[in-house]
Amino acid sequence: MPNLAGLLRRTEFLSGLFILILGGVCHLAVGDLEIGTAQEMGPGYVPLALAWLILLTGAAMTFGGLWDGREVQEAVHWRPLVAISGAVVIFGLLVDRYGIVLAVVAATLVASFASPITRHRETPALCAVLALFGALAFVKGLGLAIPIWPR
Amino acid sequence: MDLAQNISLGLGVAAGFDNLLFCFLGVLLGTLIGVLPGIGAVATMAMLLPLTFHLAPTTSLIMLAGIYYGAQYGGSTTAILVNLPGEANSVATTLDGYAMARRGRAGAALAIAAIASFFAGTVSTVLIAQFGPAMAALALKFGPVEYFSLMVLGLVCSMVLATGALHKAAVMILFGIFLGLAGTDANSPMPRLTFGIDAMADGMSFVAIAVGLFGLTEIILNLERDLTRVAAIPLRDLFPTRAELSESAMPIVRGTFLGSILGVLPGGGALLASFGAYALEKKLSRTPDRFGKGAIAGVAAPEAANNAGAQTSFIPLLTLGVPSNAIMAVMAGAMTIQGIIPGPQVMTEHAPLFWGMIASMWIGNLMLLVLNLPLVGLWVKLLQVPYRLMFPAILFFSAIGVYSIANQAFDVYLAVGAGVLGYVMAKLGFEPTPLVLGFILGPMMEENFKRAMLLAGGDPATFIDRPISAGLLLVSAALLAVMVLPSVKRTRAVALREE
Numbered sequence: 001m002p003n004l005a006g007l008l009r010r011t012e013f014l015s016g017l018f019i020l021i022l023g024g025v026c027h028l029a030v031g032d033l034e035i036g037t038a039q040e041m042g043p044g045y046v047p048l049a050l051a052w053l054i055l056l057t058g059a060a061m062t063f064g065g066l067w068d069g070r071e072v073q074e075a076v077h078w079r080p081l082v083a084i085s086g087a088v089v090i091f092g093l094l095v096d097r098y099g100i101v102l103a104v105v106a107a108t109l110v111a112s113f114a115s116p117i118t119r120h121r122e123t124p125a126l127c128a129v130l131a132l133f134g135a136l137a138f139v140k141g142l143g144l145a146i147p148i149w150p151r
Numbered sequence: 152m153d154l155a156q157n158i159s160l161g162l163g164v165a166a167g168f169d170n171l172l173f174c175f176l177g178v179l180l181g182t183l184i185g186v187l188p189g190i191g192a193v194a195t196m197a198m199l200l201p202l203t204f205h206l207a208p209t210t211s212l213i214m215l216a217g218i219y220y221g222a223q224y225g226g227s228t229t230a231i232l233v234n235l236p237g238e239a240n241s242v243a244t245t246l247d248g249y250a251m252a253r254r255g256r257a258g259a260a261l262a263i264a265a266i267a268s269f270f271a272g273t274v275s276t277v278l279i280a281q282f283g284p285a286m287a288a289l290a291l292k293f294g295p296v297e298y299f300s301l302m303v304l305g306l307v308c309s310m311v312l313a314t315g316a317l318h319k320a321a322v323m324i325l326f327g328i329f330l331g332l333a334g335t336d337a338n339s340p341m342p343r344l345t346f347g348i349d350a351m352a353d354g355m356s357f358v359a360i361a362v363g364l365f366g367l368t369e370i371i372l373n374l375e376r377d378l379t380r381v382a383a384i385p386l387r388d389l390f391p392t393r394a395e396l397s398e399s400a401m402p403i404v405r406g407t408f409l410g411s412i413l414g415v416l417p418g419g420g421a422l423l424a425s426f427g428a429y430a431l432e433k434k435l436s437r438t439p440d441r442f443g444k445g446a447i448a449g450v451a452a453p454e455a456a457n458n459a460g461a462q463t464s465f466i467p468l469l470t471l472g473v474p475s476n477a478i479m480a481v482m483a484g485a486m487t488i489q490g491i492i493p494g495p496q497v498m499t500e501h502a503p504l505f506w507g508m509i510a511s512m513w514i515g516n517l518m519l520l521v522l523n524l525p526l527v528g529l530w531v532k533l534l535q536v537p538y539r540l541m542f543p544a545i546l547f548f549s550a551i552g553v554y555s556i557a558n559q560a561f562d563v564y565l566a567v568g569a570g571v572l573g574y575v576m577a578k579l580g581f582e583p584t585p586l587v588l589g590f591i592l593g594p595m596m597e598e599n600f601k602r603a604m605l606l607a608g609g610d611p612a613t614f615i616d617r618p619i620s621a622g623l624l625l626v627s628a629a630l631l632a633v634m635v636l637p638s639v640k641r642t643r644a645v646a647l648r649e650e
Contacts, residue, residue: 015579019322026329029344039609043336043343046597050329057322074578080374081574084367084546085567091550092563100551107550108543115374117539126540130547142202144555 009071016062023055083114099147100139104131154280157506161280164507165514169210177214178515181221182523185241186229186530187541192222194366196481197358198552200488208489209504213511215485216465219478220512223461224268224519227454228530231260240457243425247442247449259391260450261527263399265520267455271407272516275462278411279469279509283498286470290495295602296613300623302596305473307627308416309588311634320585323576327589330355332597350561357484359553359562360590363569364576364583365477366549370542371574391447399451402432410456414463416475424460425453462512468493469505473592477584480591 007013030051033044087110094103105127112118112126135148164170184195196218203211226241231248244264251260293301310320333344334354345351391399409431410424432452433442442449465482467475472494474480483493491501498505523530553566573583607613615621 011579015319015581018575018579022326026326029333029346033343037609038604038611040605041601043341046600047329047332047344050325050332054322054325054329057318057325061318061322072578074375076578077375080371081571084371084374085571087546088367088550088563088567088570091547092554092560092567095550095554095563096560104547107547111543111546114371114542115539117374117537119539122540126543130544134547134551138551138555142205144201144551145558146551146555 007066010065010068011070011072012068013062013065014072016058016060016065019054019058019061021058023051023058026051026054080114083110087111087114095146097147098150100134101131101148102150104134157284157502158280158510160503161506161508161510162514164209164503165213165510169207170213170507170511171514173206173210173214174217174511174515175518177217178221178224178518179522181218181223182225182228182519182526182530183221183533184218185222185225185227186533187225187536191365191369192219193477193481194362194369194549195222196478197361197484198366198549200358200481200485201552201555203485204488204556208486208491208501209507211489212482212485212504212508213515215482216508216512217515219482220272220458220461220515221519223458224265224523225530227264227268227457228261228523228527229534231264231450232257232527232531233534240425240461243429243453243457244450246429247444247446250443250445251447251450254445256395256445256447259395260447262391262524263395263447263451264454265524267399267403267406267451268458269516269520270403271410271455271459272462273513274407275411275414275459276509276513276516278463279466279512280506283466283470283505283509286466287495287498290471293495293619294617295599295606296617296620297623299596299599299603300614300620300627301471302473302592302599304623304627305467305475306585306588306592307630309475309585311630315580315582317634319581323581323583323585324589327586328593328596329589330360330586331590331593336594336597348561350557350559354594355590356553356556356559356562356565357481357590358556359566360569361477361481361484361587362549362553363566363571364573364587366545367566367570368573368577368583370545371570372577373538374542395447399447402428402448402452403455405431405435406452406455407459410459411463413456414460414475415466425457428452428456458516465508465512469497469508470495472497472595474588477587480587483591 026047030044030047033047034042035044035048036042038045087107090110091103091107094106108127108130109123112120112123138144139146139148165174180199181192181195184192196215199218200215203214206214223240227244227248230241230244231252234245234249248260248264251257306324310317310324329344331354333342333351335342335352342352406424406428409428413424413427416423429442429449429452432446432448433439436442436446436448438446464475464479467473468479468482472483472492474483474493486493486497491497491504549566550563553562554560556562576583576586603613604611613620614624
């Protein structure tokens with residue numbers, strides 16, 4: 001039996017833990033919803049059954065993963081993951097109140113740190129083009145209810 | 152109504168000015184996206200959904216369908232010219248298409264691909280028109296018991312055809328169903344499974360989930376890899392020789408036939424069709440060693456098959472209400488947003504929409520044939536746009552698309568969550584498609600399951616007492632049983648690995 005650090009590099013074991021977490025969140029979400037009976041099911045009947053099925057599958061996978069020696073092949077690259085997620089979150093935070101222009105510029109700036117392929121001297125121009133396009137095509141053209149400037 | 156009447160009704164609808172215009176925009180946009188590697192049809196359609204909101208239902212669906220088959224077409228252009236499949240469905244085309252291009256026959260390969268796609272599109276349009284009503288009539292006889300079992304079969308098929316491990320696809324379906332159930336359900340006024348978040352009271356935004364899982368995940372994974380650029384091969388003459396034409400005639404017919412069948416299967420669609428057709432031609436050929444070195448049959452057959460498969464995958468959605476792959480799930484989402492519940496009643500209650508959409512597929516294919524050969528040069532130029540400029544733009548379109556569905560910032564965060572989830576899934580070998588299918592089918596399955604159990608007094612034996620339902624479940628069980636046989640497991644691994 002390998003040690004914990006070794007186990008955490010194994011695909012099947014990690015997959016099992018991942019599914020256990022998902023199942024756990026599902027179970028939490030069901031909370032104290034009414035279950036009902038098989039004939040007259042409450043809103044919680046099917047969700048609870050699903051949550052348990054997911055938890056059981058996760059447990060079986062984790063257990064089975066103890067004997068499955070295959071290791072995760074691809075490493076996690078934090079930089080694109082964090083920068084891309086961050087860029088979209090920033091967009092969501094700003095777009096409501098500060099308008100599409102600021103939201104696009106901020107998101108594009110954050111996204112520019114996602115990868116070494118970005119040439120930072122191009123970023124200002126890219127921000128300008130996207131902001132202009134967003135304001136003209138989406139807000140003016142399609143009439144989406146998004147402010148252009150901060151309100 | 153007979154076939155001719157239906158088709159003329161459809162042509163009448165599809166030839167309306169708006170419908171023609173948006174069909175054109177759809178195929179144009181689709182081709183553009185198909186040409187660009189690193190952005191898939193599912194993400195694009197989800198991203199562009201908000202643009203179709205203000206259109207009439209028929210027009211918006213025509214446009215979305217146009218994006219889909221336009222993307223098929225664009226994908227094969229880059230497959231032939233630069234050996235990069237713009238869409239997964241064109242991988243089979245790279246094998247011989249690029250080899251032909253290197254021998255200086257790029258033009259011929261493109262022309263054959265266009266002709267094959269058009270022929271397949273025409274035949275499969277007729278097939279949909281022919282068999283659609285019969286299937287819908289059958290489906291109208293279905294009660295909740297049969298519907299539930301049918302959806303089980305659909306999900307089992309999608310598991311069998313998924314590329315990863317069976318149990319991983321299965322658990323993703325379960326999780327997808329769970330996510331689909333969040334929000335207010337039909338029987339009780341209180342929202343459930345929302346952790347008290349108001350923005351989720353109407354359920355999770357399908358667009359946010361799809362854009363996250365397919366769009367954002369794709370961008371993150373692309374940035375990890377090195378996207379190297381390949382120089383395009385210059386085009387000389389566009390016309391295939393008489394020998395090339397006659398050599399590809401039968402492969403086109405066989406590819407169309409195979410593709411039409413495989414497209415109907417849940418989880419199948421265009422991807423499986425193109426590989427199946429390629430393998431078939433190689434097996435039938437008298438000179439199998441020419442495959443991979445520029446055999447024109449190796450371009451004609453998969454191109455016909457993937458187009459036929461793309462078209463016929465509409466059949467289960469439009470007649471049974473069961474989407475067979477992720478793209479059809481997006482179409483189902485679009486229909487629901489437009490207030491049309493996918494299912495057998497579409498054909499009767501929305502006859503102009505149904506037949507108009509079918510006719511527009513044929514018109515769209517004609518547009519592709521006429522337009523794209525002259526535009527090839529432009530598409531190739533587009534390929535030169537570097538990814539460092541493209542990904543921020545895709546990111547921006549995704550974010551704005553998700554936000555504008557309900558003007559809710561929460562949906563944007565949900566998309567980020569789905570993106571991170573998709574990233575973890577990709578690293579651990581889980582596929583997003585089963586999750587999305589579960590998400591779409593989940594609420595329908597629960598509803599039918601509940602109703603069936605209520606009618607049966609809480610006795611689950613009702614699912615095996617009724618013959619149609621028992622048959623559907625038996626096929627599902629048999630498929631699953633066969634899948635765990637060791638020999639089949641190995642063959643499946645080999646068969647699906649090429650994808």
